[in-house]
Amino acid sequence: MSLYIGIDSGTQSTKGIALDLDSGAVLAEARAPHALITGLPAGHMEQHPQDWAAALDHVLEGMSAQLTADQRTRVRGIGISGQQHGFVPLDAGGAVIRPAKLWCDTSTARECDLLTKKLGGAKAVLRKTGLPFLPGYTAPKIFWLKRHEPRNYRRLRHVLLPHDYLNFHLTGNYFMEHGDASGTALMDVRRRAWSPAAIAAIDKNLADFLPPLSASHEAAGVLRPELARRFGFSSDVIVSAGGGDNMMGAIGTGNVAPGVVTASFGTSGTIYARAAKPVVDPDGEIAAFCSSDGGWLPLLCTMNVTTVTEHVRALFNQDHAAMDRAVAGTRPGADGLLLLPYLAGERTPNVPDGAGVLFGLNAANFSASHFARAAMEGATLGMNYGLRRLAALGVKAREIRVTGGGAKTAVWRQIMADVFGVPVVAMKEDEGAALGGALQAAWCHAIREGRIKTKLSDLAARIVAVDETTRTLPDKKHAARYRKLQTLQDQLGAAMRPLFTARAVG
Numbered sequence: 001m002s003l004y005i006g007i008d009s010g011t012q013s014t015k016g017i018a019l020d021l022d023s024g025a026v027l028a029e030a031r032a033p034h035a036l037i038t039g040l041p042a043g044h045m046e047q048h049p050q051d052w053a054a055a056l057d058h059v060l061e062g063m064s065a066q067l068t069a070d071q072r073t074r075v076r077g078i079g080i081s082g083q084q085h086g087f088v089p090l091d092a093g094g095a096v097i098r099p100a101k102l103w104c105d106t107s108t109a110r111e112c113d114l115l116t117k118k119l120g121g122a123k124a125v126l127r128k129t130g131l132p133f134l135p136g137y138t139a140p141k142i143f144w145l146k147r148h149e150p151r152n153y154r155r156l157r158h159v160l161l162p163h164d165y166l167n168f169h170l171t172g173n174y175f176m177e178h179g180d181a182s183g184t185a186l187m188d189v190r191r192r193a194w195s196p197a198a199i200a201a202i203d204k205n206l207a208d209f210l211p212p213l214s215a216s217h218e219a220a221g222v223l224r225p226e227l228a229r230r231f232g233f234s235s236d237v238i239v240s241a242g243g244g245d246n247m248m249g250a251i252g253t254g255n256v257a258p259g260v261v262t263a264s265f266g267t268s269g270t271i272y273a274r275a276a277k278p279v280v281d282p283d284g285e286i287a288a289f290c291s292s293d294g295g296w297l298p299l300l301c302t303m304n305v306t307t308v309t310e311h312v313r314a315l316f317n318q319d320h321a322a323m324d325r326a327v328a329g330t331r332p333g334a335d336g337l338l339l340l341p342y343l344a345g346e347r348t349p350n351v352p353d354g355a356g357v358l359f360g361l362n363a364a365n366f367s368a369s370h371f372a373r374a375a376m377e378g379a380t381l382g383m384n385y386g387l388r389r390l391a392a393l394g395v396k397a398r399e400i401r402v403t404g405g406g407a408k409t410a411v412w413r414q415i416m417a418d419v420f421g422v423p424v425v426a427m428k429e430d431e432g433a434a435l436g437g438a439l440q441a442a443w444c445h446a447i448r449e450g451r452i453k454t455k456l457s458d459l460a461a462r463i464v465a466v467d468e469t470t471r472t473l474p475d476k477k478h479a480a481r482y483r484k485l486q487t488l489q490d491q492l493g494a495a496m497r498p499l500f501t502a503r504a505v506g
Contacts, residue, residue, distance in 0.1 A: 001020055001022055001023075001071070001074050002020075002021050002022065002074060002076050002442070002445075003018050003019065003020055003021070003027065003067075003071060003074045003075045003076065004018075004019050004021055004075070004076060004077050004078070004079065004438040004439070004441040004442045004445070005017070005018050005019070005060070005063065005075060005077070005078045005079070005437075005438060005441065006019060006078075006079050006081070006248075006252075006431075006433075006434035006435055006436065006437030006438030006439070006441065007056060007059065007060075007078065007079070007080045007081065007166070007434060007437055008081040008082075008245060008248070008431060008433035008434040008437065009052050009055070009056065009080065009081065009082045009083065009162060009163065009166055010082075010083055010245060010266075010267075010433075011036070011047075011083050011102065011103075011104070011267055012033065012034070012035075012267065013031055013032060013033045013034060013055070014031065014032050014034065014052065014055035014056055014058075014059050015029070015030070015031045015059065015431055015434050016028075016029065016030050016031070016056075016059040016060065016062075016063050016434060017029050017063075017429075017431055017434045017435060017438060018063050018066075018067060018071075018075070018438075019435065019438040019439075019442075019463070021438075021442050021459075021463070024462065024463045026429065027066070027067060027071065028062075028063040028064075028066035028067050029063070029066075029431075030058070030059040030060075030061075030062030030063045030066070031059065031062075032054075032055035032056075032058040032059050032062075033055070034047065034051040034052060034054075034055045035047070035051070036102075037099055041107070043105065043106040043107040043345075043352075044101070044105055044107045045101070045102045045104045045105040045106075046099040046100060046101055046102060046105065047086075047099060047100055047102060048096075048099050048100075049088050049096050049099075049100050049162070049165050050096060052082075052162060052165065052166060053165070053166065053169040056080075056166055056169065056170075057227075057230075060227075060231050061230075061231065064231045064232050064233075067232075069232065072231070072232040072233055073232075073233070073234050075233045075234070075237055076237065076238070076441070076442075076445045077237060077238045077239070077240055077441030077442060077444060077445040078170065078223065078237060078238070078239050078240070078437075078441055079239075079240040079241075079242055079248070079436070079437030079438055079439070079440040079441035079444070080163045080166045080167055080170075080239070080240075080242035080437055081163060081242060081243060081244070081245050081247075081248035081249070081433035081434060081436060081437045082161065082162035082163025082164075082165075082166060082180070082242065082243075082244065082245060083102065083103055083162050083163075083244070083245055084103050084161070084162075084180060084183045084244035084245060084246060085102070085103040085136050085137050085138050085141075085161070085183050085184070085244075086100045086101065086102045086103060086138070086161060086162040087100055087101050087138050087141035087142060087145070087159070087161075088100045088159070088160040088161065088162060088164070088165045089142075089145060089152065089155075089156050089158075089159065090156075090157065090158035090159075090160060090165075090168075091155045091156070091157055091158075092155075092157040092158075094158065094168065094172075097152050097155050097156065098145075098149065098152050100162065100165075101141045101144070103136050103268070104136070104267075104268070104303060104344060105135065105136070105141065106135045106136075106344070106345045106352040106353075107135070107144065108135045108140035108141055108143070108144045109135050109352045109353070111133075111140035111141075111143040111144050111147065112132075112133040112134060112135055112140045114143070115133045115139065115140060115143060115198075115201050115202070116132070116133050118201040119197055119198070119201055122284065125284075126280060126282065126284055128188065128195055128197045128198065129185060129186075129187065129188055129189065129195045129197070129198050130187075130188065130189035130190055130278060130280045130288040131182075131185050131187075131189060131284070131287060131288055132185075132284035132350075133185050134185070134347060134350055134352075135345075135347075135352045136301070136303075136347050137183060137184060137185035138159075138161065138183065138184035138185065138186065139184055139185040139186050139198060139202065140185070142159065142202055142203075142206065143201075143202045146202065146203060156209055157208075157209055158174055158209055158211075159206070159209045159210055160174065160176070160211075161176065161180050161181070161183075161184070161244070163180055163242045163243065163244065164176050164180070164211070164220075164242075166242075167220040167221070167239055167241075167242055170220075170221070170223055170224065170227060170239045171220050171221030171222060171223065171224060171239050172221065172224055173220055173221040174211045175211055175214060175220040175221065175241070176210070176211040176212075176213060176214065177213070177214050177215065177216045177218070177241035177242070177243060177292060178192050178213055178214075178215065178216060178290040178291075178292070179216055179243040179244055179247035179289065179290050179291055179292030179293075179297070180242070180243050180244040180247060180292070181213055181290070182288075182289045182290040183244055183287070183289055185198060186198045186199055186206075186210070187213075187290075189278055189280070189288045189289065189290055189296070190278045190280070190288075192213070192290055193213065194207065194210060194213065214241060215241070215294065216241045216243065216291070216292040216293055216294055216440070217241070217293075217294070217443060217444055217447050217456075218240075218241050218444065219238045219239060219240055219241065219444050219448060220239045220240065220241055220242065221238075221239055222235075222236060222237065222238055222239065223235075223237040223238075223239060238441070238444060238445055238448060239441075240437070240440050240441040240443070240444035240445075241292065241440065241444065242292070242437060242440070243292030243436075243437075243440070244289075244292070245433045246264070246270050246272055246289070246297065246299055246301075247289070247290075247291055247292035247293075247297060247436075248292060248432075248433040248434075248436035248437050248440065249262060249264055249270075249403060249432040249433040249436055250262055250272060250274060250291060250292075250293075250297055250436065251292065251293060251435075251436030251437075251439050251440055251456065251460060252427075252429070252431070252432030252433055252434065252435035252436030252437075252439065252460075252464065253401045253403060253427055253432045253436075253464060254401070254460045254461065254464035255272070255273065255274050255401070256274055256291075256293050256295075256456055256457045256460050257274060257457050258273070258274060258275060258276060259273075259398070260273065260274065260399075260401065261273045261395070261397040261398075261399070261400045261401070262400070262401045262402075262403065262432075263383065263387075263400050263401070263402045263403070263407075263416070263420075263424070264402075264403045264404045264432075265305050265306060265379075265383075265402060265403070265404040265405060265406025265407055265412070265416075266305060266306055266403075266404035266405060266406070267305065267306055267307050268301060268302060268303050268304070268305060268307075269301070269302040269303075269304075269305035269379065269382070269383045269404075270299055270300065270301050270302075271299070271300050271383060271386060271387050271390065271400070272289075272297050272298065272299035272300070273297070273298060273390070273395045273397070274291055274293070274295050274296070274297060275295060275296045275297070275298055275395065276295055276296070277296060278296050279296060279298035279393055279394070279395060281298075281389065281393055283389075284350075285300070285348055285349060285350070285386065285389050286298050286299065286300055286348075286386065286389055286390055286393060287299045287300070287301065292436075292440065293440070293443075293456045293457075294456075298390060298393065298395055300348045300383070300385075300386025300387065300389065300390060301347050301348055301386075302346060302347060302348050302379075302382045302383050302385075302386065303342075303344045303345060303346055303347050304341040304342060304343050304344055304346065304356075304379060304382060305379045305382075305383070305404075305406060306379075306404070306405045306406055307343060307344065308339070308341045308343055308356075308375045308378065308379045309323070309372070309375045309376055309379065309406070311343065311375075312371050312372055312375040313372070315371070316368040316371070316372070318368070318372070320409070323372050324409055324410070324411050324412075326368060326369035326372045326373070327369065327372050327373045327376055327411045327412070327415075328411045329369055330369045330370055330372070330373040332373075332377075332415075332418065332478045332481050332482065333377070333481050333482075333485060334365060334370045334373040334374040334377060335364055335365040335370060336360040336362065336364075336365055337358065337359075337360050337361060337365040337370045337371070337373070337374040338358075338359045338360050338374060338377075338378065338485060338488060338489060338492065339356065339357070339358055339359075339374040339375055339377070339378030339379075340354075340356060340357040340358075340359065340378065340489060340492050340493055340496065341356055341375070341378040341379050341382050342354030342355055342356055342357075342493075342500075343355070343356045346382070348385065348386045348389075349385065349493065351493070351497060351500060353500045353501055353503065353504035354493075354496075354497075354500050355500060355503065357492065357496060358371075358374070359488075359492055376406075376411075376412050376415050377415055377419070377482075377485070378489070379406075380412075380415050380416055380419045380420075381419055381482070381485060381486050381489045382489070384419050384420060384482075384486055385486070385489075385490060387420060388486075397420065397422050398422060399422055399423050399424070399425065400416070400420055400422055400423070400424045400425075401424075401425055401426075401427060401466060402416060402424050402425065402426050402427075403426070403427055403430055403432045404430075407426045407427075407430065407470075408426070408430070410470075410472075413426070413470060413472040414472050414475070416472070417472040417473060417474040417475075418474050418475055418478040418479045418481075418482050419479075419482045419486070420474070421474050421479050421483075422474065423471060423472065423473050423474070424471075424472050425466045425467065425468065425470055425471040425472070426466070426467050426470035427464070427465070427466055427467060428465045428466065428467045429464075429465075435463070435464070439456065439459050439460055439463060439464075440456065442459055443455075443456045443459055
């Protein structure tokens with residue numbers, strides 16, 4: 001028996017699973033919450049990295065307590081998945097300088113404009129890096145620190161991403177792999193190397209603060225002895241490269257070969273597919289990320305999914321079952337009520353100053369059930385905007401594997417199938433990013449042990465499984481209705497952009 005631990009450190013909590021690779025069984029699970037820092041100005045979203053480390057330790061302790069002494073000694077590796085793009089600034093001694101600015105922080109729009117201008121405009125940026133500068137990415141956050149907190153910037157000696165910081169906590173090593181690093185906007189994703197142009201636009205010395213880039217099958221290091229003793233593990237537990245939550249979610253849903261498309265309906269929403277070569281969007285709307293398995297991962301991200309439905313649910317004091325019944329009892333299209341769901345601005349399309357808009361209100365649809373339906377539909381249509389862009393770039397879905405909170409709801413899965421126009425199916429193990437971490441750790445350990453022919457795709461094919469009881473087919477009549485609504489939402493979003501900008505300036 002060989003056990004591998006997968007960890008998913010997200011915006012709201014850290015989750016972990018202990019996977020028996022031989023049987024495919026999950027032998028232990030644990031979770032610990034962490035919170036956003038409150039009271040910050042609008043657009044600023046931050047967390048204390050030390051809270052992630054404390055939550056990680058709590059999760060590892062919780063899983064260790066569920067395992068027998070013999071099972072604990074059979075843990076061979078740990079793989080970390082973390083929220084992408086967060087900027088963890090460390091000083092020369094490895095101490096955190098200030099809280100991490102997160103993926104959902106939109107305070108860096110001005111920095112994006114300045115960096116784009118320095119590189120010669122938007123088209124030049126795409127030529128030099130493959131990604132535009134967007135507020136969610138790490139590069140403008142680093143530039144923000146330099147411009148707004150120069151005293152803190154002068155202390156900067158190490159730049160890490162959230163999952164890299166947890167690897168640092170476990171091993172003491174500064175390490176960064178291609179997948180998560182591609183979301184910094186500091187890489188040339190085509191060459192899988194740091195971009196001298198992007199780095200120089202911020203600070204010529206920044207290159208000295210970035211770890212060397214490593215392949216995703218390599219180990220970040222070995223678990224520190226004091227932690228191994230604390231959790232009852234052996235002294236040779238490796239910590240794999242890990243990756244961003246989307247990259248690890250791809251592994252955990254079997255999205256490690258062309259042809260599989262994954263959609264995550266969580267706080268934010270992502271849709272992605274594995275590619276054997278870079279997929280660079282000339283319009284910059286689809287992220288040309290690298291995967292954490294040696295390939296590439298073209299990806300769209302929207303910032304408003306379960307955030308939207310949870311706001312509506314709380315507004316009407318409904319539990320999840322009541323909200324599902326309300327949605328199921330309302331006709332597709334919510335009798336003309338359409339939500340533009342930009343509650344936290346938006347990333348795809350890039351509307352950092354965006355706001356939510358309810359369009360089509362009348363006496364017949366002014367009800368809790370219509371609001372609930374419009375929330376689910378609006379968030380899903382927002383994701384479909386990007387799915388259609390992926391299709392235009394040649395990445396077409398025949399089936400979509402869905403994960404996250406939204407995937408657990410039958411009525412929402414039906415909306416997904418109708419909006420996307422293809423079957424959707426949920427996973428047997430919904431903690432896809434944590435499962436991906438465990439599988440990557442097993443892959444890393446196998447190669448480290450000399451089994452160099454071990455393929456991650458073979459491991460995923462053996463362990464990852466869909467839940468066929470959740471498979472949902474599109475309704476042709478409803479799909480036609482949603483195609484019209486998609487056009488309307490796209491037109492509404494485009495028409496509102498000048499007003500969003502004016503609202504932000506005012």
